[in-house]
Amino acid sequence: MLSRITKLVVTGVLVVTVGVITAAAFTKTVTIKVEGMKCAKCSASVSKALKATEGVQEAQVSSEKGEAVIKYDDQKLSDTKLREVINSTGFKAVEQPGQ
Numbered sequence: 009m010l011s012r013i014t015k016l017v018v019t020g021v022l023v024v025t026v027g028v029i030t031a032a033a034f035t036k037t038v039t040i041k042v043e044g045m046k047c048a049k050c051s052a053s054v055s056k057a058l059k060a061t062e063g064v065q066e067a068q069v070s071s072e073k074g075e076a077v078i079k080y081d082d083q084k085l086s087d088t089k090l091r092e093v094i095n096s097t098g099f100k101a102v103e104q105p106g107q
């Protein structure tokens with residue numbers, strides 16, 4: 009029979025493991041092409057809007073590449089919502105097949 013302490017430790021390890029796996033499973037990274045960004049101020053405003061969105065964990069926006077690389081929580085957000093956020097800043101998220 010397992011001692012009480014062993015049971016507690018096993019339960020604790022399980023909870024942490026499941027938590028880590030769950031967090032990783034719900035994190036998605038997407039690259040969205042953005043039209044209309046001309047300088048660092050443009051990319052900064054897109055980046056700011058994205059980071060202010062609940063569920064966005066990381067946003068790297070480049071005006072030179074014309075794209076935004078976004079790491080987000082799949083449970084809270086969708087790519088459609090991210091495009092809406094980008095469009096709301098006055099720039100245009102380009103629809104890409106297969107995303």
Ligand SMILES: [Cu+2]
Binds near residue numbers: 051
């Ligand atoms: Cu600009």
